[in-house]
Amino acid sequence: MSSIAKELANPDIKVPAEIEGNLIVTSIDKIYNWSRRNSLWPMLFGLACCAIEMICTAAARFDLSRFGMEVMRPSARQADLMIVSGTVTKKMVPQIVRLYNQMPEPKYVMAMGACASGGGPFKDGYNVVSGIDKFLPVDVYVPGCPPTPQALLHGLITLQKKIDSQSIRTVRWYQPGAEEPIPVPILGPDLIDPRHAGLLRQRAAEQAALVEQAALVAAPAVEPAATEPPAAG
Amino acid sequence: MATAELSNLKLKAEDVKLHEAFPDAVSVETRKGYSGYTVKPKHLVEVATALRDRYNFKFLSAATPVHYLEQGQMEMVYHLYNLDAGGGAIVLHAQTSHDAPVLPSLTPIFPGADFQEREAWDLYGIKFTGHPNLRRILMWEGFHGHPMRKDWKEAYFEQDSKPYDTRWPGGQVHRVEDKNPFGNNVAYPDGFTLEGWSEESDRTMYDAMPVDGKGLTTEGMQTDYVTVNLGPQHPSTHGVLRLIVTLDGETIVKLDPVMGYLHRNHEKIGERNTFIQNIPFTDRLDYLTPMCNNHGYVMAVEKLMGAKVPERAEYLRVIMDEFTRVASHLWWIGFFLNDLGAFFTPALYMMTEREMILDVFEATAGSRMMVNYMRFGGVSRDLPPGALETLKELAFERLPRKIDEIEAYLTDNEIVRSRCIGVAALSAADAIGYSVSGPILRAAGVPYDIRKAEPYGIYDRFDFNIALGQTGDLFDRYKVRVFEARESVKILQQALTQLPEGEILSGKQQYQARVPAGEAYGRIESPKGELGFYTVSNGKPNPYRYHVRAPSFINLTSLGKACEGWKVADVVAILGSIDIVLGEVDR
Numbered sequence: 143m144s145s146i147a148k149e150l151a152n153p154d155i156k157v158p159a160e161i162e163g164n165l166i167v168t169s170i171d172k173i174y175n176w177s178r179r180n181s182l183w184p185m186l187f188g189l190a191c192c193a194i195e196m197i198c199t200a201a202a203r204f205d206l207s208r209f210g211m212e213v214m215r216p217s218a219r220q221a222d223l224m225i226v227s228g229t230v231t232k233k234m235v236p237q238i239v240r241l242y243n244q245m246p247e248p249k250y251v252m253a254m255g256a257c258a259s260g261g262g263p264f265k266d267g268y269n270v271v272s273g274i275d276k277f278l279p280v281d282v283y284v285p286g287c288p289p290t291p292q293a294l295l296h297g298l299i300t301l302q303k304k305i306d307s308q309s310i311r312t313v314r315w316y317q318p319g320a321e322e323p324i325p326v327p328i329l330g331p332d333l334i335d336p337r338h339a340g341l342l343r344q345r346a347a348e349q350a351a352l353v354e355q356a357a358l359v360a361a362p363a364v365e366p367a368a369t370e371p372p373a374a375g
Numbered sequence: 376m377a378t379a380e381l382s383n384l385k386l387k388a389e390d391v392k393l394h395e396a397f398p399d400a401v402s403v404e405t406r407k408g409y410s411g412y413t414v415k416p417k418h419l420v421e422v423a424t425a426l427r428d429r430y431n432f433k434f435l436s437a438a439t440p441v442h443y444l445e446q447g448q449m450e451m452v453y454h455l456y457n458l459d460a461g462g463g464a465i466v467l468h469a470q471t472s473h474d475a476p477v478l479p480s481l482t483p484i485f486p487g488a489d490f491q492e493r494e495a496w497d498l499y500g501i502k503f504t505g506h507p508n509l510r511r512i513l514m515w516e517g518f519h520g521h522p523m524r525k526d527w528k529e530a531y532f533e534q535d536s537k538p539y540d541t542r543w544p545g546g547q548v549h550r551v552e553d554k555n556p557f558g559n560n561v562a563y564p565d566g567f568t569l570e571g572w573s574e575e576s577d578r579t580m581y582d583a584m585p586v587d588g589k590g591l592t593t594e595g596m597q598t599d600y601v602t603v604n605l606g607p608q609h610p611s612t613h614g615v616l617r618l619i620v621t622l623d624g625e626t627i628v629k630l631d632p633v634m635g636y637l638h639r640n641h642e643k644i645g646e647r648n649t650f651i652q653n654i655p656f657t658d659r660l661d662y663l664t665p666m667c668n669n670h671g672y673v674m675a676v677e678k679l680m681g682a683k684v685p686e687r688a689e690y691l692r693v694i695m696d697e698f699t700r701v702a703s704h705l706w707w708i709g710f711f712l713n714d715l716g717a718f719f720t721p722a723l724y725m726m727t728e729r730e731m732i733l734d735v736f737e738a739t740a741g742s743r744m745m746v747n748y749m750r751f752g753g754v755s756r757d758l759p760p761g762a763l764e765t766l767k768e769l770a771f772e773r774l775p776r777k778i779d780e781i782e783a784y785l786t787d788n789e790i791v792r793s794r795c796i797g798v799a800a801l802s803a804a805d806a807i808g809y810s811v812s813g814p815i816l817r818a819a820g821v822p823y824d825i826r827k828a829e830p831y832g833i834y835d836r837f838d839f840n841i842a843l844g845q846t847g848d849l850f851d852r853y854k855v856r857v858f859e860a861r862e863s864v865k866i867l868q869q870a871l872t873q874l875p876e877g878e879i880l881s882g883k884q885q886y887q888a889r890v891p892a893g894e895a896y897g898r899i900e901s902p903k904g905e906l907g908f909y910t911v912s913n914g915k916p917n918p919y920r921y922h923v924r925a926p927s928f929i930n931l932t933s934l935g936k937a938c939e940g941w942k943v944a945d946v947v948a949i950l951g952s953i954d955i956v957l958g959e960v961d962r
């Protein structure tokens with residue numbers, strides 16, 4: 143029996159010896175995960191410094207193709223894995239979310255490096271998102287700044303293990319009812335996450351009430367000072 | 376272009392007596408630690424024009440604002456160079472009040488000021504009268520406020536400068552997003568409501584593009600213009616650059632680069648950091664050349680500190696810089712071939728030697744890419760045992776062989792030649808006007824290399840030549856880079872042979888650098904061009920102003936013009952030939 147067959151075959155079901163080389167009895171989950179994990183197609187999409195290490199990982203010395211992942215697709219429609227390789231900025235995040243929505247299921251997200259995982263060295267910046275997990279569901283986080291190619295490979299192997307443990311009965315994309323796309327953030331005076339609309343309305347109402355109260359308390363002589371938009375809320 | 380008087384062609388900055396020529400407009404800078412002149416804003420254009428035309432200071436290298444909050448002033452600082460004479464810069468300061476700051480634009484005289492003035496408007500809110508196209512450049516249209524101003528606070532603001540009391544001493548850890556009502560790095564201006572707001576971010580950009588193709592015909596057919604986007608997610612934009620392109624069929628009518636998709640606020644964070652904390656951040660600017668970035672920054676601060684660098688450290692710096700240059704140029708050649716359509720195979724060949732160089736970086740500095748290697752007054756670590764042998768083997772054996780191989784395979788390659796020769800030629804005058812620097816400037820036929828023109832470190836001790844092109848087309852840019860890689864190897868061979876023993880750091884390792892008040896501009900010839908760091912210190916442990924003159928950002932100014940009239944496929948090659956790295960473009 144070949145090693146693949148050994149890996150896949152269900153030991154509980156005996157296959158008659160004469161057709162052993164031609165037939166494997168296995169479960170849908172097993173064969174589905176096995177084929178999926180060995181042909182992950184990452185999206186060809188680099189964000190920052192980490193992308194350089196991603197390219198090095200794909201190159202001859204570290205060679206992603208050993209794991210069946212060398213087919214990088216520039217189109218989201220053909221990719222299974224989004225490696226978020228670098229700093230996620232507010233200006234870029236609408237596009238990243240849109241790309242994620244465009245990926246067909248099953249799809250996985252890997253946060254490569256400190257920036258994608260949590261903002262990294264640039265976390266305090268006014269244009270930086272504190273990690274892609276504020277918007278997308280992340281499957282594997284790879285620490286490092288940048289993660290070495292070895293670390294990225296380890297992350298990819300970890301993802302393979304995760305895929306092995308999944309079952310098509312429970313994965314979220316085969317549940318009844320269509321999965322909603324993630325709402326695309328908007329570039330307003332600052333980044334607006336549509337999921338925060340309620341919170342924003344509530345805050346605006348509170349502020350309006352405060353202003354009204356202040357106007358009531360203060361004598362008409364004192365006008366609310368016309369301020370330049372202050373920075374921090 | 377050259378109306379400069381003949382006797383002025385080789386004029387050095389220190390021989391120009393600007394205050395004598397313009398007694399009403401210009402005065403000598405008197406602030407302690409500052410240099411150059413102060414110019415009255417209403418004479419700025421006149422003085423700049425004279426500098427360009429009469430004195431031959433044709434190269435406006437850096438134009439950057441400083442916000443002096445206490446004085447209530449906004450100041451633009453300009454560095455101009457005479458390319459024929461070499462040497463230092465003429466520094467001009469022009470001041471205006473910080474509420475509603477207005478200054479005359481220099482873009483009509485120096486087109487290279489275009490992006491830099493837009494950046495100053497975007498981040499500081501300075502209006503430039505006469506600027507043809509004053510839109511935000513790094514942030515998006517509609518963003519609240521001008522974030523680099525000293526009175527502007529980001530959502531995660533804790534304190535003006537590090538180390539933050541909340542973390543130190545004691546080392547407490549907390550997550551700053553837990554304190555933000557939205558759990559993320561956002562803050563909205565008071566009175567902001569979802570209903571009372573409309574999105575404006577992309578509209579102004581499309582408005583600037585030509586829409587009407589009527590009247591123009593292609594082979595007797597009336598055609599309409601089409602405006603399309605290339606990027607920000609596109610495999611050939613080298614990262615997250617976006618190009619808005621108006622097309623007439625396949626031909627480019629207008630091209631407008633849109634950037635900021637990797638703007639990670641390097642300068643704002645840099646001004647909160649202490650001087651020494653900025654060194655690792657510079658690694659992340661142009662992440663293909665971290666050693667050079669380190670070098671430029673520590674040089675700027677060393678100028679302020681007056682620090683001396685020991686011999687061995689100087690040599691180590693040169694060695695690291697030049698290996699970086701070779702690695703960066705190799706990488707560029709590989710990816711340029713990518714852009715020409717030879718997908719990834721050439722790049723794989725180019726990466727082998729780069730990996731060997733990175734191994735030495737890792738052994739020496741501890742990291743393949745983010746080396747954090749140089750310090751004020753030296754370097755942080757000496758070469759580990761065995762590294763010198765590896766480096767020598769690289770410099771004497773492998774790299775020369777590699778470059779021969781490149782030339783054998785590519786220089787006479789039919790496809791490379793037909794895709795490159797004559798494409799997007801940039802004249803010397805245009806290149807200087809657009810403040811283009813580095814290999815593209817030299818490809819246009821201007822023999823200007825900072826290592827020769829204003830030698831820093833110990834570069835004056837080495838024997839090497841400046842690469843020079845003739846027409847400034849893509850093929851010249853390719854050849855210049857190959858030649859430069861060869862010359863770098865030559866420098867490396869000399870440096871590795873001469874490398875003396877001794878100290879690598881003057882003084883002892885410190886956690887805090889004492890930097891006297893003043894301004895300094897340190898610049899080096901990075902593989903991409905003139906990489907400059909402008910720092911202002913007010914005597915505190917943090918830089919008051921920290922600005923990066925990013926070569927790839929300013930080189931991009933020439934892209935729009937260079938692409939006009941070429942085909943879509945050429946755009947990818949032209950963009951590739953500039954050699955941009957988005958970490959540096961957007962900072």
Ligand code: SF4
Binds near residue numbers: 227254286659
């Ligand atoms: S984690 Fe580090 S290397 Fe990766 S993108 Fe962020 S700063 Fe760059």
